[in-house]
Amino acid sequence: MPFQPALVASHLTRRFDTRVAVDDVSLELAPGEIFALLGPNGAGKTTTLRMLAGLIRPSSGTVHVEGRIGFLTEAPGLWDRLTVERNLMVYARLHGLDDPARAVDEALDLFDIGSRKRDRAAQLSKGLKQRVALARTLLHRPDIVLLDEPTSGLDPESARDVRELILRLRSERRAVLISTHNLDEVQRVADRVAVLRARLIALDTPAALRARLFGSRVRVRLARAAAPFADVLKPALTDVQVEDRTLSIAVSDVETAAPGIVRALVQAGADVVSVVADEAPLEEVYLRLLGPASRSARSGQDPSTRFARSGQDQEKP
Amino acid sequence: MNRIAALLGKELADLRSNPAVFVPAIITGAISIVMPFVIAVAVPYFSGERLADSSDFRIALEIYRDQPATRSLDPEGAIQAMIFQQFLILLVLTPVAGAMSVAAYAVVGEKQARTLEPLLSTPITTFELLAAKVLGALVPGIVLVTVCFALYVGGVTLFAHPGVYRTLFYPRALLTIFLLGPLASLAALQMAVCVSSRVNDARSAQQIGALIILPISVLLIAEFTNNLQLTSRLVLLISSGLAALNIALMAVGIRLFDRESILTRWK
Numbered sequence: 338m339p340f341q342p343a344l345v346a347s348h349l350t351r352r353f354d355t356r357v358a359v360d361d362v363s364l365e366l367a368p369g370e371i372f373a374l375l376g377p378n379g380a381g382k383t384t385t386l387r388m389l390a391g392l393i394r395p396s397s398g399t400v401h402v403e404g405r406i407g408f409l410t411e412a413p414g415l416w417d418r419l420t421v422e423r424n425l426m427v428y429a430r431l432h433g434l435d436d437p438a439r440a441v442d443e444a445l446d447l448f449d450i451g452s453r454k455r456d457r458a459a460q461l462s463k464g465l466k467q468r469v470a471l472a473r474t475l476l477h478r479p480d481i482v483l484l485d486e487p488t489s490g491l492d493p494e495s496a497r498d499v500r501e502l503i504l505r506l507r508s509e510r511r512a513v514l515i516s517t518h519n520l521d522e523v524q525r526v527a528d529r530v531a532v533l534r535a536r537l538i539a540l541d542t543p544a545a546l547r548a549r550l551f552g553s554r555v556r557v558r559l560a561r562a563a564a565p566f567a568d569v570l571k572p573a574l575t576d577v578q579v580e581d582r583t584l585s586i587a588v589s590d591v592e593t594a595a596p597g598i599v600r601a602l603v604q605a606g607a608d609v610v611s612v613v614a615d616e617a618p619l620e621e622v623y624l625r626l627l628g629p630a631s632r633s634a635r636s637g638q639d640p641s642t643r644f645a646r647s648g649q650d651q652e653k654p
Numbered sequence: 655m656n657r658i659a660a661l662l663g664k665e666l667a668d669l670r671s672n673p674a675v676f677v678p679a680i681i682t683g684a685i686s687i688v689m690p691f692v693i694a695v696a697v698p699y700f701s702g703e704r705l706a707d708s709s710d711f712r713i714a715l716e717i718y719r720d721q722p723a724t725r726s727l728d729p730e731g732a733i734q735a736m737i738f739q740q741f742l743i744l745l746v747l748t749p750v751a752g753a754m755s756v757a758a759y760a761v762v763g764e765k766q767a768r769t770l771e772p773l774l775s776t777p778i779t780t781f782e783l784l785a786a787k788v789l790g791a792l793v794p795g796i797v798l799v800t801v802c803f804a805l806y807v808g809g810v811t812l813f814a815h816p817g818v819y820r821t822l823f824y825p826r827a828l829l830t831i832f833l834l835g836p837l838a839s840l841a842a843l844q845m846a847v848c849v850s851s852r853v854n855d856a857r858s859a860q861q862i863g864a865l866i867i868l869p870i871s872v873l874l875i876a877e878f879t880n881n882l883q884l885t886s887r888l889v890l891l892i893s894s895g896l897a898a899l900n901i902a903l904m905a906v907g908i909r910l911f912d913r914e915s916i917l918t919r920w921k
Binding site: 353384387390391392393394406408410412413414415416417418419423427428430431432433457470473 | 656657659660661663664667668671672767768769770771772773774775776777778913914917918
């Protein structure tokens with residue numbers, strides 16, 4: 338089903354003198370979608386976010402936005418000598434909110450930082466500063482939220498809080514775009530992933546990227562040695578690997594293939610202990626995309642560039 | 655206007671939490687106040703020699719005795735009035751000195767603290783941002799000069815010859831303090847903010863903004879050497895020039911403030 342995009346970026350390019358920081362990037366963001374922008378340092382992630390937020394102009398290309406944008410910058414950027422409440426109040430007024438005091442109180446409650454509102458920002462831990470910055474980003478209830486490395490440098494507990502917030506934003510039908518290096522975070526929350534190195538190297542759902550690069554496999558653990566049962570699955574499934582009591586089977590789609598595999602093994606007398614989708618970690622996907630083959634993709638010769646085009650044609654997951 | 659008020663409130667709150675930044679202004683103000691009292695009151699008192707008997711002041715006395723403000727004063731009072739009037743120009747420098755460090759830090763400071771990018775992602779315009787920054791430095795300076803002027807008048811009333819204090823309420827004095835002074839400060843601050851938008855170092859902005867002290871110092875010296883008499887008309891004329899300069903500086907400031915360059919090239 339086609340979606341009405343909250344944000345459409347078309348052929349964004351940004352040059353700084355002779356250096357091309359962002360090269361012909363196109364993407365769409367749907368309401369209620371979490372979209373992750375991955376890429377190594379200097380890949381153009383922050384520049385892309387700044388163009389989407391309207392902070393800098395693209396050298397060419399366009400950005401179309403439906404609604405208000407909230408932008409969490411890479412650094413919390415709080416005024417250290419001011420209190421938490423005052424920091425937020427200034428922004429509430431800059432956004433022209435009708436009832437700034439109420440908006441600030443709501444934001445403080447939402448992020449559970451009301452008890453620290455009279456503290457100066459300088460007194461806060463990094464995690465708390467990030468929460469205040471997030472509260473500031475959402476003060477004016479933006480429809481599109483751009484987050485530049487939102488969990489960078491946070492302890493695991495604070496990072497989890499931020500992830501929960503991101504998921505909450507999705508449930509509120511806001512479009513969220515995260516720029517991050519944290520692949521675990523992306524794996525947990527992102528609906529779609531774009532890998533950027535000046536150009537878009539790939540854009541798709543994490544599962545689709547995995548399947549394209551590594552294929553899909555099912556791992557079946559048995560109570561006894563697995564070798565005698567490998568032939569049960571052939572010739573329907575040709576790629577069956579045996580490791581002690583585990584079978585690893587290449588399939589076209591895990592969800593449709595797994596029940597039949599289990600049925601066949603049980604009928605052959607196997608005791609099935611567990612069945613799991615054997616997914617390559619996103620890190621593997623990412624590293625393969627950024628490997629030598631994808632580097633040559635920048636010259637337009639690598640087939641992985643096709644991912645970007647096909648991904649953009651996809652409907653919202 | 656609401657956004658200017660919002661950011662101005664932040665600037666003033668920031669200053670309240672860091673009053674040390676105004677120490678140079680307080681020192682300048684204190685010197686401006688004390689110096690004329692030393693010359694006009696303390697030195698004659700301790701030396702036992704009246705100002706009116708000094709040959710140094712004879713020509714000045716001839717000039718000032720003809721002024722409407724000093725006509726009713728005795729010779730000693732007239733010279734005191736002249737000295738207190740001339741030092742008013744020094745008082746004008748008080749808000750400039752005080753606000754310069756604040757203004758010079760205005761944009762550079764936000765960038766260095768990494769607070770500029772979130773600020774620019776709000777709907778604030780360049781004019782609003784610069785206006786708030788300039789006013790954030792100017793308002794405390796004007797408050798300070800007003801306090802200094804009140805102390806000055808109080809001191810003159812207590813220690814100078816009777817009637818001298820009245821000369822401080824003549825249009826020339828009031829225009830100098832409350833029109834020429836703020837306009838000169840505004841010009842200095844705008845120069846500092848303009849430079850602050852283009853350099854990575856607050857000290858550079860501070861030095862360039864301080865250039866406004868030069869023409870004011872020229873006025874001061876010209877008055878002291880009796881080469882110039884600051885009449886109300888002349889104060890108004892200079893103020894008009896400063897007002898025009900301020901409008902031009904704001905236009906230049908907006909042109910110089912390159913958001914993209916500040917965000918992407920400054921480190």
